[in-house]
Amino acid sequence: MTGTDDATIRRVERxxxxxxxxxxxxxxxxxxxxxxFERFLGEAGFxxxxxxxxVVGYTVSxxxxxxxxxxGHVKDLAVRRDERGRGVGRxxxxxxxxxxxxxxxxxxxxxxxxxxxxxxxxxxxxxxxPVRRVPQYYGDGEDALVLVLDVAEWQVARNx
Ligand SMILES: CC(C)(COP(=O)(O)OP(=O)(O)OC[C@H]1O[C@@H](n2cnc3c(N)ncnc32)[C@H](O)[C@@H]1OP(=O)(O)O)[C@@H](O)C(=O)NCCC(=O)NCCS
Numbered sequence: 001m002t003g004t005d006d007a008t009i010r011r012v013e014r015x016x017x018x019x020x021x022x023x024x025x026x027x028x029x030x031x032x033x034x035x036x037f038e039r040f041l042g043e044a045g046f047x048x049x050x051x052x053x054x055v056v057g058y059t060v061s062x063x064x065x066x067x068x069x070x071x072g073h074v075k076d077l078a079v080r081r082d083e084r085g086r087g088v089g090r091x092x093x094x095x096x097x098x099x100x101x102x103x104x105x106x107x108x109x110x111x112x113x114x115x116x117x118x119x120x121x122x123x124x125x126x127x128x129x130p131v132r133r134v135p136q137y138y139g140d141g142e143d144a145l146v147l148v149l150d151v152a153e154w155q156v157a158r159n160x
Pocket of ligand 1 (some may be wrong): 119123
């Protein structure tokens with residue numbers, strides 16, 4: 001891929017799942033299983049970025065009802081190592097947030113490793129704010145930071 005405009009972002013189909021799992025395994029020490037991804041087939045927030053027939057990244061997010069203040073959750077986001085730094089992660093996140101907004105989310109939350117500078121920088125840039133730390137959230141003992149985004153504020157910033 002030569003530029004970000006080459007990537008197509010669309011809903012994940014069953015045929016994409018093996019490629020998604022392959023990217024997941026290359027990106028994370030504690031990867032999701034095939035079955036874990038399979039549960040999100042059909043969700044508006046389960047999106048894949050493709051270049052031709054190749055999966056270059058994906059994201060998983062959903063909305064949980066919460067007494068009229070529904071909460072979106074970005075559960076997973078990854079871009080293939082050789083495709084990073086070209087805007088694919090940002091576009092995937094943007095599309096995920098748009099789908100969560102359409103799905104009624106007022107607030108979006110996610111967890112990120114404290115030491116994940118690239119992801120933290122992306123989330124900060126988009127408008128996520130840290131709200132708390134979860135000690136030893138990950139299997140290797142690293143803390144998670146919980147970040148939240150106000151959807152209405154994000155929409156105002158996004159639409160200029
Ligand atoms: C986080 C991740 C999805 C970003 O994807 P990407 O396609 O490389 O990101 P983009 O090219 O869209 O960059 C968007 C922003 O992220 C930040 N960023 C990306 N790579 C970075 C790096 N190596 N160092 C610091 N910031 C970085 C920057 O703020 C960047 O904005 P800029 O290009 O205007 O400087 C990717 O690094 C990844 O898959 N990491 C492994 C999996 C992971 O950690 N997922 C997040 C779990 S919470």
